[in-house]
Amino acid sequence: MPTRAERTGSPDVSPILAAATTPSHQRPARAASRSASSLRRLWSGIWRLWFFAVVLVAWWVLSADSTSTFFPPLRNIVGRLYDLWIAGDARTNAWSSLQHFAIGYALAGLFGVGVGALLWKFARVGRAVSPVLYFVYVIPTAALLPAIMAIMGIGGSMQITIIVLAAVWPTMLNTLDGMRGIDPIKLDTARVMHMSALRTVRTVVLPGAMPQIMAGLRHSLQIGVIMMVVSELVASESGIGFFILEAQQRFAITDMWTGIIILALIGSVLTFLFVAVERVVLAWYIGARAVEKKG
Amino acid sequence: MAYPEVSPGSTTAATAAATAPVLSVRNVEKAYNVGRPDEKLAIADVSFDVAKGEFVCVVGPSGAGKTTILRCLSGLLPPTSGEVRFEGARLQDVPDRLSVVFQDYSRSLFPWLTVNKNVAVPLKVAGVRKQEREDRIRTVLHAVGLGDVGTSYPWQLSGGMQQRVAIARALAHQPDMLLMDEPFASVDAQTRFDLEDLILEVRRQLDITVVLVTHDIDEAVYLSDRVVVLSGAPSRIAEIVDVPLGRPRNQLTTRSSETFGRLRSHLMQLVTTA
Numbered sequence: 001m002p003t004r005a006e007r008t009g010s011p012d013v014s015p016i017l018a019a020a021t022t023p024s025h026q027r028p029a030r031a032a033s034r035s036a037s038s039l040r041r042l043w044s045g046i047w048r049l050w051f052f053a054v055v056l057v058a059w060w061v062l063s064a065d066s067t068s069t070f071f072p073p074l075r076n077i078v079g080r081l082y083d084l085w086i087a088g089d090a091r092t093n094a095w096s097s098l099q100h101f102a103i104g105y106a107l108a109g110l111f112g113v114g115v116g117a118l119l120w121k122f123a124r125v126g127r128a129v130s131p132v133l134y135f136v137y138v139i140p141t142a143a144l145l146p147a148i149m150a151i152m153g154i155g156g157s158m159q160i161t162i163i164v165l166a167a168v169w170p171t172m173l174n175t176l177d178g179m180r181g182i183d184p185i186k187l188d189t190a191r192v193m194h195m196s197a198l199r200t201v202r203t204v205v206l207p208g209a210m211p212q213i214m215a216g217l218r219h220s221l222q223i224g225v226i227m228m229v230v231s232e233l234v235a236s237e238s239g240i241g242f243f244i245l246e247a248q249q250r251f252a253i254t255d256m257w258t259g260i261i262i263l264a265l266i267g268s269v270l271t272f273l274f275v276a277v278e279r280v281v282l283a284w285y286i287g288a289r290a291v292e293k294k295g
Numbered sequence: 296m297a298y299p300e301v302s303p304g305s306t307t308a309a310t311a312a313a314t315a316p317v318l319s320v321r322n323v324e325k326a327y328n329v330g331r332p333d334e335k336l337a338i339a340d341v342s343f344d345v346a347k348g349e350f351v352c353v354v355g356p357s358g359a360g361k362t363t364i365l366r367c368l369s370g371l372l373p374p375t376s377g378e379v380r381f382e383g384a385r386l387q388d389v390p391d392r393l394s395v396v397f398q399d400y401s402r403s404l405f406p407w408l409t410v411n412k413n414v415a416v417p418l419k420v421a422g423v424r425k426q427e428r429e430d431r432i433r434t435v436l437h438a439v440g441l442g443d444v445g446t447s448y449p450w451q452l453s454g455g456m457q458q459r460v461a462i463a464r465a466l467a468h469q470p471d472m473l474l475m476d477e478p479f480a481s482v483d484a485q486t487r488f489d490l491e492d493l494i495l496e497v498r499r500q501l502d503i504t505v506v507l508v509t510h511d512i513d514e515a516v517y518l519s520d521r522v523v524v525l526s527g528a529p530s531r532i533a534e535i536v537d538v539p540l541g542r543p544r545n546q547l548t549t550r551s552s553e554t555f556g557r558l559r560s561h562l563m564q565l566v567t568t569a
Contacts, residue, residue, distance in 0.1 A: 116374055185402040191388070192395045193417045203416060207407040284407040288450040 015080030072254045081258040094262060096238040097228055100156055104163025105224040109217055111164065112171025116213075117201065119172075120179035137173070140167035142230055149235050159231040160238075167224040174216025211285050214278050221274055225267055240266075315383070317472055317504045318368065322377035325363055329375060334395060337363045338374075339529035345472075345506055352515035353508045355525030355533075356566050361508045362398075364530065365476045368506060369395050382471065394465035396479040400457040402450040410436070410460050411445035414515070417468045431467060438497055439463045445510035455486035466497065472504040479514065488546050491518060493543060512562045516546060516555055524565045533565050 056074075063073045084090040119126035119133075133149055141162060148165075152158040189202040206213075232241025244259035279286065324351045325338040337360040345351050355361055366372035368379055370389040381393060389395070394417075399405040405413055411432055418428045436445060439459040449457050458478060466472060475494075479487045491514060500504050509515055515522045516538055524533040540554055549555055 038359075121383065181401045185397050185399065187404070189397065189403045191371060192369065192393075193420050194389065194391065195416075195420055204405065207405070210407070284448055284450075287448060288406050291450050 016243075025141045046174055069251075070253055071292045072257065076254050077261065080254050081261060084255065085262055088241060090258075093238055093240050093243045093259075094266070097232065097240045098266070100159045100231075100239070101163065101224055101228045104160040104228070105167060105221065107160070108167035108220050108224060109166045109171055112168045112211060112216065112220065113175050115168075115250060116172040116175025117205075119176050120205075121197075121201075126176070133172075137169050141227060145231070145234055154235045154237075159228070159236065162231040163224050165226045166227040167220040170219035170223065171213065171216040174212045174219075175209060177203055178212030178216075181212070211282060214282055218274055218278070221270060225263075225270065229263065301381060302530055315347075317349075317382055318345040318366065318506065320344070320377075321380070322362070323367055323374045323379060324376045325360070325367055325372070326375045335363040336529040337364040338367070340377075341525070341530060341532055342377075343523050343532065343535055347471075348504055349494075350505045350507070350518055350520050351523060351550045352519040352521075353506065353525065354510065354512055354515045354562065354566060355530060356527045357510060357526045359527050360387060360528055360530045361510070361525065362453060362476055364525070365474055365506075366397075369393065369474050371395075383546040387468045392471040394468070394473050396458075396461050396465045396473065396478045398480055400449070400454070400461045403461055404457060404464075406448060406450050409446050409448055410441070410452070411484060413449065414464045414467050417464060421468050423468075433461045435467050436460075438466065438500065453486075455490060456483045458482060458490060462490075462494070462497070464500045466501065466503075469501070470503065472506070473498075475505065475507040477509055478507065479511075487514075492544075492546065494518070495542075500545070506567050512559060512566060513550070513551065516540070516558045516562065517546075517549060522558075524563060536562060536565075 047153045059075045063071060064075065064265045066073050085094065087286035119129065145162065146160055148158055152161060156167065162203065186204050186208060188199070228239070229241040229244075233245050240259050240263055244256050244263075247253070247255035247259060298561070306568075321342050323338060323341045324336070326334055326336045328334045336507060342363060343351075352363060353361060358392075370379070370393070381390045382450065384390070405416070408416070412501040414432045414435060417427055418431060423431065432445065436442075439462050441456060441459050441463065444452060444456065444460075445547045449460055452460070458481070462478070479490050482490065489564045494505065494507075495518060497503075505518075507515075519538045521538060522536045524536060525531070536558065538558060540549055540558075
């Protein structure tokens with residue numbers, strides 16, 4: 001590739017020329033390439049799924065004549081999946097699970113960000129409380145299940161409690177960490193502008209910590225889904241986890257697989273939605289990082 | 296010698312006797328980690344005045360506590376002893392009529408806000424209505440030579456443009472005084488000249504007082520009415536030097552004048568021997 005200096009034939013001025021002309025050259029180019037790049041992104045999205053499609057087809061073909069009790073043909077699974085979850089009343093199990101998840105995850109997110117922010121704001125209290133928090137944090141929440149069941153009994157509120165208890169940590173600790181990492185110059189800037197404490201949090205601290213808060217929320221999402229299922233496996237009379245366990249116990253292995261596939265679908269949709277929200281919320285961060293990488 | 300030697304720690308310079316200074320710094324001392332084994336004196340004794348409309352630069356050898364003194368002047372950092380008065384009142388916090396431009400624009404600008412919204416922040420804090428806010432944002436961006444970048448994010452702009460945004464934001468709520476901490480240290484030489492002229496022009500138009508901390512002696516002479524020279528840490532005043540250069544200044548003619556050269560070598564000598 002010929003360098004700019006070779007093309008202009010004047011190595012001394014070319015860097016200045018380049019510096020003077022690049023911004024104005026770049027902007028229209030960027031706008032024009034936007035539609036082309038969105039097409040390209042769509043295509044690369046399709047391209048990324050090709051292996052997934054191959055696996056599905058292979059599963060379908062290889063399992064077509066299966067007589068194994070544990071690995072029924074995919075065709076049968078898909079058929080049962082339609083009968084049970086789309087036409088049938090297994091849907092109520094899905095709704096029950098999703099309801100508990102939604103409430104639990106929302107509470108975990110709110111508590112996580114709220115308590116994390118308080119621990120940051122009152123650093124002295126935070127330092128005293130931290131060891132206790134970390135001690136509770138390392139307890140696998142599943143181990144708390146018997147205790148929580150004993151205290152709260154079996155039911156929706158107990159399941160929600162389990163989800164909140166497990167999912168609150170990544171968001172809380174990431175919020176605390178993100179807020180601690182705010183550049184002190186930004187806080188000085190807030191002081192110079194006479195921002196109130198509340199406005200400083202809203203305008204500077206929350207957005208500044210948002211990349212880490214979102215990372216925490218994403219981790220919390222995964223843990224929330226896991227605990228949703230675990231709580232249903234252990235102590236519940238509804239939900240997808242309950243459905244899977246119950247199907248396995250009455251040797252309806254095909255039905256069991258449908259529940260597992262439904263969980264995979266729900267997990268994928270939730271992750272997809274999360275990433276979509278993240279792209280909007282962190283658009284500035286993604287953009288700034290891309291600029292940084294280009295140098 | 297053309298410049299009177301001022302003994303270190305002396306509080307008065309001939310020019311500071313003007314009427315009611317905007318900023319008055321009296322025997323400021325700043326120590327870090329007071330009472331602990333690692334106590335460190337950053338500023339021993341600094342006193343000077345800044346008159347209304349004056350452009351004062353603070354220079355000193357590296358490690359002379361230039362940023363510390365600026366933070367004391369802005370009210371961000373309380374001095375260990377001595378006092379700073381701004382418009383007659385003793386500093387408790389950052390005064391309302393004072394703005395600060397920090398060295399590193401990438402650290403002081405908010406990357407999650409567009410240029411317009413960055414500049415709007417201090418106006419929102421001050422409760423300026425939306426319509427007037429928009430007018431002021433447009434005026435102030437125009438004043439720093441930025442046209443249609445309002446909807447861009449800071450990180451989409453060059454370094455020089457980002458520092459212009461930071462200056463615009465500092466000017467938005469029409470302060471009486473601007474404190475600048477090495478504001479042109481992170482941009483290339485050409486941009487630096489442009490920004491120096493920009494800040495002189497802004498000062499002329501808005502008639503504000505500027506105190507600028509820099510390690511660059513040429514820059515200090517080019518911009519200032521007076522230069523406050525600090526000694527090495529712990530800082531004292533080495534000398535306060537008048538800059539009898541006419542205005543408006545010009546990067547080419549001012550910098551090549553005989554007075555400029557004389558001041559430059561005098562300051563260079565002060566800084567390197569301080």
